[in-house]
Every structure is written in structure tokens, then in C-alpha cells.
Amino acid sequence: MKNSIAALYLIVVAFNFSCGQDTANQVATISDTPFTPELLVEDVAIPWGIAFLPDGSMLITEKSGELILFKDGQKNTLSNVPEVYSRGQGGLLDVAVHPDYENNGWIYLSYASEEGEEKGGHTAFTRAKISDNSLTNSQLLYKGSPNTTKGQHFGSRIEFDDKGYVYLSIGERGARDDNPQDITRDGGKIYRFYDDGRIPEDNPFVGTEGAKTAIYSYGHRNPQGLIKNPKTGDIWDNEHGPKGGDEINIIKPGANYGWPVITYGVNYSGTPITDKTAMDGMEQPIHYWLPSIAPSGMAFITTDNYGADWNGSLLVGSLKFQYLELLKLNGTKVTDRIELIKGLGRVRDVVQGPDGLIYVGVEGKGVYKLVPKK
Amino acid sequence: MKIFLTSYILAVIGLSLYFFQDPALEASMQRGNEIYADFCVTCHLEAGEGVVSTFPPLAKSDYLLQNRAASIRGVKFGQQAEIVVNGVTYNSAMPSPGLEDDEIADVMNYILNSWGNTSDKIVTVEEVEAIQK
Numbered sequence: 001m002k003n004s005i006a007a008l009y010l011i012v013v014a015f016n017f018s019c020g021q022d023t024a025n026q027v028a029t030i031s032d033t034p035f036t037p038e039l040l041v042e043d044v045a046i047p048w049g050i051a052f053l054p055d056g057s058m059l060i061t062e063k064s065g066e067l068i069l070f071k072d073g074q075k076n077t078l079s080n081v082p083e084v085y086s087r088g089q090g091g092l093l094d095v096a097v098h099p100d101y102e103n104n105g106w107i108y109l110s111y112a113s114e115e116g117e118e119k120g121g122h123t124a125f126t127r128a129k130i131s132d133n134s135l136t137n138s139q140l141l142y143k144g145s146p147n148t149t150k151g152q153h154f155g156s157r158i159e160f161d162d163k164g165y166v167y168l169s170i171g172e173r174g175a176r177d178d179n180p181q182d183i184t185r186d187g188g189k190i191y192r193f194y195d196d197g198r199i200p201e202d203n204p205f206v207g208t209e210g211a212k213t214a215i216y217s218y219g220h221r222n223p224q225g226l227i228k229n230p231k232t233g234d235i236w237d238n239e240h241g242p243k244g245g246d247e248i249n250i251i252k253p254g255a256n257y258g259w260p261v262i263t264y265g266v267n268y269s270g271t272p273i274t275d276k277t278a279m280d281g282m283e284q285p286i287h288y289w290l291p292s293i294a295p296s297g298m299a300f301i302t303t304d305n306y307g308a309d310w311n312g313s314l315l316v317g318s319l320k321f322q323y324l325e326l327l328k329l330n331g332t333k334v335t336d337r338i339e340l341i342k343g344l345g346r347v348r349d350v351v352q353g354p355d356g357l358i359y360v361g362v363e364g365k366g367v368y369k370l371v372p373k374k
Numbered sequence: 375m376k377i378f379l380t381s382y383i384l385a386v387i388g389l390s391l392y393f394f395q396d397p398a399l400e401a402s403m404q405r406g407n408e409i410y411a412d413f414c415v416t417c418h419l420e421a422g423e424g425v426v427s428t429f430p431p432l433a434k435s436d437y438l439l440q441n442r443a444a445s446i447r448g449v450k451f452g453q454q455a456e457i458v459v460n461g462v463t464y465n466s467a468m469p470s471p472g473l474e475d476d477e478i479a480d481v482m483n484y485i486l487n488s489w490g491n492t493s494d495k496i497v498t499v500e501e502v503e504a505i506q507k
Contacts, residue, residue: 045454045467063469087472088413151413151471174412268411268420294416322428345466364454364467 025290027325027337034306035370037341040359041070047361049094049110049157050351054102058359060367061109063091069133070367080135085112085121088151093123096158096166098195105129106195110156110168113143120147122186123154123170127197141197142168142214144186150174153187153240157226157298162233165192165200167251169237171222176260180219184210188259190223190237190251192216204254219257219282220249225298225316238295238316241265242273246292247285248316250332258282264290287327287334294320297349303356305372315358317347324350324360344368399483399496406484413471414481422489428466430459433489442486446497446505449478475502 041047046063053059057071065084069076084092090112098106106127113124122144128135153171160166172179172188180188183205191214192203205211225238235251245265249257262276264285278284289295297317301310314327321339324347328336341347341360349361358370414432418424422433432438437459438445447453452470456463473481479497486493 046469085472086470090472268415270420 027339029339029342033340033373034310035358035372037344037360037368038371039366040369041068041075041367042365044068044361044366046091046348046363047367048092048348049096050349050359050361050367051095051097051107052351052353053097054354056354058353058367059095059097059107060361061092061095061111063093065092065111067092067095067109067135069130076133078130078133078135080138082109082111082113082124082126082135082138082140085114087112087121087149090121090151090154093154093156094158096160098127099160108141108158108166110158112154114147115140115143116145116147118145118147120149121154122147122173123156123168125156125158125168125191125193125197127195139197141193142191144170144173148173148175153222155223157224157237159226159228159235160195161228161235164195166195167192167216167226167235169220169223169226169239171224171240172220172259176221180221180259181256181261183208183212183215183218186212188218188220189215190217190220190226190235192253216253217251217255217257219255219259219261221259221263224296227298227300227314230300230302231312236298236314238298240294241288241292243268243270244290244292246289246295248287248314248327248334249283249285252283255283256281257285264288265292286332292320293318293325295325297347297351297361299350299352299358301352301358303352305356306358306370315350317350317360319346319348319363322346341368341370396496399487402480402483402496403487405477406480406482407488409473409477409481410484413473414485417468422485422491427462427464430457430462430464432485432491434491435459438485439491439493442493442497443505446478446482446502447507449473449482450475450502450505451507475499478502 047060048063049061051059060068067078067081093110096108108127110125112121114121125142126140128138150173152174155169155171157169168191170187179185199213205215206213221239223237223239227236238248242265245263262279264277266272295316296319299315301313304311316325323339323342326338327334344362345365346363348363351359353359360368417429418432424431454467456465476499479499479502482497
């Protein structure tokens, strides 16, 4: 009897284990979604970033350089927006609102910029205030360098933590053998600043000879998702791999995320980049996608609006397969993947609004609101 | 004998085309290959095969091979229109990649002469310059 119970236990454990592996690598469809997608903001070619002001109005970046304020059902285009370098993946990228916006009025932008001596562009980070449909008090907080005419991997996302710091991601600018593993160079990094752009004294590479001291972590490829885990306060990223090997990582100070020394992906042509997926001193992702979904945007669901079952789940946009992915989590382990709003278009950004509802930026369409079914 | 002669001549012509390809075209295609890997491969994929109904193919694309000017215009300014490529309708958007005219000529020469595509006339910078929105 005892033996058979033990055997049963083992079978159940083994079964659970194999299921866990499978579900993490397969995306499921569901027949009755707990919401209806409603196109709230129409006609935005590439809604790259979305952020909410405390009054519920919405800021939307359009990649070619427009900053849209959507208020009371009206789209207003703000003037005096920084000039962007529109080339390849570059343009106006993310927008974020200071957690204490009510008192200080700061919004933050990341974008590709030609600022600097060399030909080409690199990712820039600016804060500004809004007054009369115009940006004022613009302050350039950081600018990656040197510029390059490569069209790839500008990043970029902006996120605040609970301790008053702001994080910025910059991709490796198409120079994977030069930038991501070198902390004296920009690109392939996640940066940490005080909210006024000063570099925190305890940033991990302060005091390291030659280092760019704004760097917080390195060895990234092209992070286009950055979100604070509301339970732990940790910053999570998602990043594009090459062919295969998109990742979700938990960002730790001074950590090396391995690109291009370790990766679960291969070159677009199918030839190997490295034979290593792990190495001492390099972080492992908590999840990687094979094949690549081309992830962009990231949000946690923190309400029961879509059912208690989804509270605490992670949302990630897929540019490649044109869906929104829901990842159910057990701590830091992905247990299930579900595809949502398949076929609406390339999902560029996803955010949870102050009303606890989910808003999704879809290329060629605009911003959808996921309205819960009663 | 006749058959032998014709195939012999054809083989010689074919080989000479292969070996004595225009070096200007060759160099342009090489630069175009790099542009392609940077600016186009994410959507149109490595072998120009695209993704059915989402990103049209460039390999053996009737649209590309028969609409040279329109294709250059799309790559120069971006495009959003209903087009039919190899019998499949596409109606989505290609953002402007922001390339210089010489880079557009190079990438056009690459896509017009790769994956089984052939074009008998090299795309020049002047040709790209002349194309307006």
C-alpha cells in the first residue's frame, strides 16, 4: 500500500513536471476571453509607448515623432517635442509619467536622437513638463554615444521603482560584439538614475575605471519591455533575442545577462552565435521564448477585473505573431502562456491604466481598451 | 548535334553571366545585403520569404519584379496601401526605414537579384533620387 502511494506520488510529480515544461513552451488559446477589445484611440500608425496622467488622460508616442495627449475622447498633438532620428527601429520611443506627477509635473521620453558629433543616432532620455499642449522645461538627462547609422536596437523603455529611481533600457545598436559586454560603452544596458538624471552614488560601476556609471546591468540585446513587479518592487525586462531566445529577466545591480556570449537563439540565417546557453557569472532568464515572439511592452495585472485567476499575471505584446501574451506565474516561474487578441495587429505596448483596465497599443490601429465582460 | 550546340552556347552564356557579373552590381548588392540584414530582415525574413498575409514575400514577388518604381517608392517613403503579391492581398503598413538614396539603390539591387530574383538593369542613385512621393 505504502509503495503504491509513493509510486502514485512519483507519477503525479513527474506528470506535473512534464506539464510545467510543456506549457511554458507552448502558447494556448482560450475560447471565452473575459473581455472585449474596444478601439479607444484610432489612427495611430505605431503607438510605441503609452502612459497615463493622474486625471486619466493618456499620453501616446507615435514612432515617427508625434506625442499625443488623449483627453476627454480627443487627440491633441503636443508641440515642442524633441527632434527624433527616424531610421530603422529608431524614432520616438517610450513615455513615462513621474510617480509624483501631481506635485512635480514631470514626464519622461526616450527616443532616437542625432544629438552629438558623429553621423547617425543613439538613444536619448529627456524629461519635460506639459503646458498648453506643448512641452516646456525640457531637460536632456542622458544620451547614448557614439552615434551610429545602424538602424537596429535602440531599446527603449522607462520605468520607476518604489525608491525614487528611474530605469532606462538601451539596445546594443547593432554592434553585438562591441557594446553589450563592455561597460565603458553605451548600448545593451539597463541604466539607473535619480529622477533628475543624476547618477546614484551606489550604482554598481561607480568607481570602476572608464565605466559609464549610469549602467545598472549589462549584456542585454534589445529590451523593449520594463516593468516593476508590484509585489516585490523588482524591475523585470523582456528583450528581443535573435532568431529564438527572447527573454524575461529580473534586473539586478551589476549583473551580466550574457548577450552575445550565452543565448538560446541563433543568427537569422540559422547559423550558431555561440554553443553556450549558460555560464558562470551570467544570469539566466526566468523565461525564454523559442521560437521568438518579438516581445514589446510589459504589464502586470494587479486587479480581479479579468477574474481572480489572472490577477498577478504578466502581459507581453508580440510583434511577430500579432497577439498579446498572458503569462501566468508561480513566483518567478512561468506556468502557463495564453494568446489573446490574436490577429488585431503587431502589439507594440501594453499598460495597466489607473482604472485597473488593460490598454494595448497595436500598430496600424491605435490603442485598444480591454473592457471586462460582466 | 544541333541540340549539343545550342546547349553548349547556352552554357557558355550562362557561365559568363555568372562569372562576369557586373562588378558595380556585385558591390552594390554586397552593401545592400548589409542594409537588408539591418532594416528589412525582421519582417521579410532571411530568404525574402515573408510571412503569408502579414509581410509580403520579396523572393519571386511578382509585385516587386513588375512594379520597380512603386517598390522603390515604398522603400523610400514607407507605404500603406492594398497590394496583391503573388495572389495574396496585403493591406498593412511598412514604416519608412529612413534610408539614404544610395542605401535604397543598394538594398533594391540586393532584393532584385537574390533568392532567384533577377533584374537586367542596375538600380542607380539617380533613379532613386527621381522617385517622388
